[in-house]
Structure formats: C-alpha cells, structure tokens
Amino acid sequence: MSAPVVTRATRASRVAMVIAALAVIVLALAPWWAGRADLRLMGEIFLYLSLACLWNLMAGYAGLVSVGQQAFVGFGGYMLFALTIFGGLHPIVAILGSGVLAAMLSVPVAALIFRLKGAYFAIGTWVMAEVFRLTFAQVSALGGGSGTSLPVGVVKSLAASRSGREALSYWLALGAAITVITCVYLFLRSRRGLALTAIRDSEVAASGLGIDIWRTKLEVYVVTSAFTAIIGGLIFLQKLRISPDAAFSVNDWTAFVIFIVVIGGIGTLEGPIIGTLVFFLLRETLADFGTIYLMVLGAVAIVVMLKAPKGIWGLVRDRYDLELFPLSYRVRIKED
Amino acid sequence: MSALLSVAGLRKSFGAVVVADDTSFDIAQGEAVGILGPNGAGKTSLFNLVTGALSPDAGRITFQGQDISTSSAARRCKIGIARSFQVPQPFGGMTVFENALVGAVEGAGMRSHEAEAHVLAVLEDTGLLAKANIRAGALTLLDRKRLEMARALAARPKLLLLDEIAGGLTEAECTALIDTIKAVHAGGTTIIWIEHVVHALLAVVERLIVIDFGKKIAEGPPKTIMDSAEVKEIYLGVDPDV
Numbered sequence: 392m393s394a395p396v397v398t399r400a401t402r403a404s405r406v407a408m409v410i411a412a413l414a415v416i417v418l419a420l421a422p423w424w425a426g427r428a429d430l431r432l433m434g435e436i437f438l439y440l441s442l443a444c445l446w447n448l449m450a451g452y453a454g455l456v457s458v459g460q461q462a463f464v465g466f467g468g469y470m471l472f473a474l475t476i477f478g479g480l481h482p483i484v485a486i487l488g489s490g491v492l493a494a495m496l497s498v499p500v501a502a503l504i505f506r507l508k509g510a511y512f513a514i515g516t517w518v519m520a521e522v523f524r525l526t527f528a529q530v531s532a533l534g535g536g537s538g539t540s541l542p543v544g545v546v547k548s549l550a551a552s553r554s555g556r557e558a559l560s561y562w563l564a565l566g567a568a569i570t571v572i573t574c575v576y577l578f579l580r581s582r583r584g585l586a587l588t589a590i591r592d593s594e595v596a597a598s599g600l601g602i603d604i605w606r607t608k609l610e611v612y613v614v615t616s617a618f619t620a621i622i623g624g625l626i627f628l629q630k631l632r633i634s635p636d637a638a639f640s641v642n643d644w645t646a647f648v649i650f651i652v653v654i655g656g657i658g659t660l661e662g663p664i665i666g667t668l669v670f671f672l673l674r675e676t677l678a679d680f681g682t683i684y685l686m687v688l689g690a691v692a693i694v695v696m697l698k699a700p701k702g703i704w705g706l707v708r709d710r711y712d713l714e715l716f717p718l719s720y721r722v723r724i725k726e727d
Numbered sequence: 728m729s730a731l732l733s734v735a736g737l738r739k740s741f742g743a744v745v746v747a748d749d750t751s752f753d754i755a756q757g758e759a760v761g762i763l764g765p766n767g768a769g770k771t772s773l774f775n776l777v778t779g780a781l782s783p784d785a786g787r788i789t790f791q792g793q794d795i796s797t798s799s800a801a802r803r804c805k806i807g808i809a810r811s812f813q814v815p816q817p818f819g820g821m822t823v824f825e826n827a828l829v830g831a832v833e834g835a836g837m838r839s840h841e842a843e844a845h846v847l848a849v850l851e852d853t854g855l856l857a858k859a860n861i862r863a864g865a866l867t868l869l870d871r872k873r874l875e876m877a878r879a880l881a882a883r884p885k886l887l888l889l890d891e892i893a894g895g896l897t898e899a900e901c902t903a904l905i906d907t908i909k910a911v912h913a914g915g916t917t918i919i920w921i922e923h924v925v926h927a928l929l930a931v932v933e934r935l936i937v938i939d940f941g942k943k944i945a946e947g948p949p950k951t952i953m954d955s956a957e958v959k960e961i962y963l964g965v966d967p968d969v
Binding site for chain 1: 778779780799800801802804805809810812816817818819820821822824825826828829830832833834835836839843847850856857859860863878882
C-alpha cells in the first residue's frame with residue numbers, strides 16, 4: 392500500500408536557507424569589516440536587489456510589464472524630502488509614510504493604466520512616470536527642475552556621526568532587501584501566490600478555475616508600488632540629494648532593473664538575486680571603460696535572451712531541477 | 728425538477744460568423760448530456776459562453792436558478808461550473824500537482840490539507856499520480872488532456888464541461904477514460920461533453936444535443952438522434968437520398 396505525502400522543502404532549499412542565514416549575519420556585520428566605499432556599494436546592491444524582486448513579482452508573475460516604476464522610486468524619494476522638510480518627520484518615519492502614500496496613489500493610477508494591455512500598458516506606465524516627473528519639477532519648494540538637498544538637520548537626526556549614518560543607511564538597505572525577499576517569498580508560498588503563479592502561466596485557465604485576475608493584479612500592483620516607493624526613499628536617503636531627472640530616471644530605476652531580472656531569470660525568485668550579482672559584477676569591472684559598459688550590458692542581454700530566454704536561473708533550474716526557495720509542492724509516494 | 732443549467736435565446740456572433748444563434752436548452756441536475764456537431768459549429772463557443780470566457784450578445788444563462796449571464800468566469804467556477812479546454816491550457820511552469828491544486832484551492836475554496844488530499848485523490852483517479860511532480864509544460868498532449876480533466880475535477884464542480892478529451896486515445900485508454908467519467912457522473916456531478924469519438928460519448932450520455940452553424944438542430948435520446956436523417960446528413964455527411 393502506498394500513501395503519497397506532500398512536501399515543499401527540498402535538500403537544496405534547506406542548505407540554501409542555512410547559507411542565506413549565515414550570509415545575512417556576515418553582511419549585517421559589514422560596517423565592522425568593510426571599507427566606506429564597499430559599504431556604500433553593498434547598500435546600493437541591496438536596494439537594486441529589492442527593486443528587481445519587486446519588478447519581477449509585478450512583471451514576471453502578474454504579467455504587468457511596467458517600464459514606469461521609476462514613478463514610485465521618484466515619488467518615494469520626493470516624499471522623504473517633503474515629509475522631513477515640511478512635515479518635520481523623522482526620515483525613517485517619512486520613508487514608511489511614503490510607502491503608505493504610494494499605495495493610495497497607485498489605486499487611481501491602476502484604474503487608469505489597467506485599461507491598457509501588453510505594449511500599450513508598458514507605454515502607459517512610462518507616460519505616467521513622465522507625468523510624475525513633470526509634476527515634481529513644478530514644485531518650487533522642492534527645488535523645481537534643479538532639485539534640492541536634504542537639510543543638514545534632517546541628516547543629523549539619523550545619527551550624530553558620519554560613520555554612524557553610513558552604517559545605519561547600510562543596515563536600512565540590507566533590512567529592506569531581506570524584508571522584500573521574505574515578503575515576496577511568503578506571498579508566493581501562500582494561496583494567493585499559487586493563484587498568481589497560475590496567472591503567470593495562463594490567464595484564461597486561471598480565470599476558468601475561479602481566480603479573479605483583475606483583483607489579484609491590482610493587489611500586486613499596489614503592494615509593489617508601496618515597496619518601490621520605500622526603496623526610492625532609501626535610495627535618496629543614501630544620495631542626500633534629489634532632482635526630477637535623477638528621481639524619475641527610466642534608465643536607472645527601470646532599464647537596469649529589467650536587465651537584472653531578465654538575465655537572472657524572470658518569473659523565479661532566485662533570478663533577480665543572480666541578476667543583481669551579474670549586473671554589479673559587470674558594472675564594477677567595466678566602470679573604467681565609459682560607454683562601452685552600456686554596450687556590453689546590451690550585448691549580454693541579447694545573448695541571454697537568445698540562448699537562455701528563461702535567464703541564467705531558468706537554465707540551471709531546468710538542468711538540475713533545483714529550487715532554493717521551496718515554493719513547489721512535491722508528492723512523494725511512500726512504499727511500505 | 729428544475730434545471731441545473733438553463734440556456735435561453737443565447738446569441739453570439741463575431742462579425743458575419745454566428746457561433747450561437749438563438750440557442751436554448753436545459754440541463755437537469757445529475758444529467759449527462761453529449762454535444763455533437765461538425766467542426767466550427769459553435770460547440771466550444773457554447774462552452775465559452777456558459778463558463779463566462781465569452782459574453783453573449785443576447786440571451787440568458789441560469790445556473791441553479793440564478794442568472795449568471797453577466798458573472799465573471801472566476802465567479803462561475805466558484806459556484807460550481809468547471810471545464811476542460813479543447814486546446815489544453817496547462818500552467819506550464821507549475822507541476823501537475825500544483826495545476827490541480829489551483830482548482831481545489833481557488834475553484835472549490837478548500838483549505839490547504841483538505842485540498843492536498845483531494846488533489847491526490849483526483850490525480851489517482853485520472854491516472855496522473857505518478858506524474859505529480861512533472862512540470863505541466865513537459866507533458867505529452869495526452870497527459871495534458873488528462874490534466875485538463877483533473878484540474879476541472881479538482882475544483883469539485885456541480886457541472887463539468889468536457890471539451891474533446893477522448894481524441895487520440897488508444898482503445899484501452901479510452902475505456903479507462905469512460906470509466907473515470909462514469910464514476911464522476913455516478914458521484915452526482917452533472918456533465919456536458921463535447922466529443923467527436925461518438926462511441927465514447929454514447930457510453931456515458933443520456934441525451935444528445937446537435938449543433939450546426941450555432942443553431943441547435945436536434946435534441947433527444949442518443950439512439951433517436953443518431954438514427955435521424957437530419958443528423959446523419961449534417962453531422963456524418965451522409966446524403967439522405969442515398
């Protein structure tokens with residue numbers, strides 16, 4: 392008699408969890424072992440990793456291929472400046488507040504752009520981001536088109552010493568990345584995640600099996616927008632200066648993020664992590680070559696799309712049936 | 728006894744192509760009904776209208792006495808209508824088990840442990856248990872068709888719509904499929920089955936509806952229908968004068 396058992400964790404996923412836990416401990420101690428420049432770079436890596444995970448959830452799972460997430464990066468950045476300068480809020484409170492505001496703002500935005508499909512949706516999101524940029528460029532209290540700096544008083548309220556601030560800003564970035572990855576993982580593992588994964592693979596079958604596609608997509612859009620704004624706040628807390636062009640840059644906050652997700656493996660949790668590592672490896676090795684760096688990025692993207700359309704992780708997963716985040720259900724038929 | 732599903736005056740056309748032309752019929756609780764008709768007659772479109780994948784130009788669809796003409800496809804599944812797709816639509820990146828789990832969790836609204844046990848039972852019944860861990864995208868066409876049925880059954884429907892699932896099966900496989908469908912029907916599920924493999928259909932259904940150019944042209948007990956000259960002419964291509 393055989394009794395099938397349903398499990399989710401695999402050996403690889405258990406090993407990966409242990410390694411991840413160790414890595415988090417080592418990374419949390421970085422302010423004591425890394426130099427100032429390295430700390431800054433690692434903070435940037437964590438924020439890009441967060442953006443990539445969020446974009447992957449939205450585009451890779453919910454099928455919302457947005458090229459306008461810079462709208463929420465910039466919105467979060469500007470809200471950090473506005474809420475601290477005019478509202479007198481502590482920067483961390485302001486950043487969390489910007490997430491709430493972005494969630495509220497994303498509902499009417501979704502009501503507009505969800506009417507568009509496919510390529511039209513992508514262009515619609517971009518147009519929306521331009522509207523955001525032009526709007527913030529009109530606000531003279533925030534420096535208009537040329538931007539503004541975070542006042543010294545606000546910066547000092549984070550921590551008295553410069554090294555203290557750098558460590559704090561690093562920990563915030565690390566914490567954000569861990570929070571985003573954990574939230575996305577728990578979401579995908581839940582029953583809502585099962586529904587979202589089904590939508591990823593076939594919308595017509597998903598709706599035929601009782602999944603409300605519109606509502607699921609809206610939920611994902613609102614949550615990713617809120618988190619994206621929070622990451623935006625953290626990015627500009629690190630930069631200490633904001634301007635409309637920097638805040639709403641399609642290159643910095645969307646093109647690079649799409650590159651990361653696509654070469655890493657879209658529609659997988661592991662993909663954005665690998666993509667982020669590859670992106671920064673390329674950027675740091677090619678930084679001295681100027682624009683050649685962008686040409687190499689383009690070439691890498693084209694080769695990966697042609698040779699491994701599911702990205703680097705897709706290639707690995709298909710070959711070795713690996714899964715580092717235990718999302719799959721596995722049925723074991725026990726013989727006894 | 729009132730009808731489980733009632734379709735009245737259903738119309739749908741795409742430009743000049745009419746896929747439903749004033750179609751009306753009732754399906755009683757616990758019935759098994761077959762739908763016949765040549766290719767392009769509007770059989771699959773009829774399923775799309777009943778499940779909400781298409782919205783009708785006119786007409787009413789009533790399920791358990793409730794007008795569902797404007798309900799979403801998702802809502803219709805939740806209240807008990809599930810279907811298999813003629814062209815399989817597997818969730819390719821998910822395993823066979825997960826595919827069926829979607830039906831149990833979303834369609835039937837089961838809790839996780841209940842859903843897992845139910846899915847295992849359905850996979851056992853449909854002969855897919857040994858392939859539970861395979862990604863659906865890697866399945867053969869035959870297994871994809873099996874999966875279509877497994878996924879629909881996992882949603883624990885009151886009304887099951889099957890769209891050409893017997894085509895391409897060997898004799899033994901076909902017999903197994905008939906047994907599975909009979910067991911589902913015996914369990915109280917109402918079935919509407921579109922099928923070109925007529926002997927499989929006749930082994931299960933109690934009534935036949937024949938459709939051509941979106942119009943219902945005949946309806947009745949299988950034997951009467953199969954013997955009628957009109958059906959032989961339109962569906963089987965037999966010249967009535969011969």
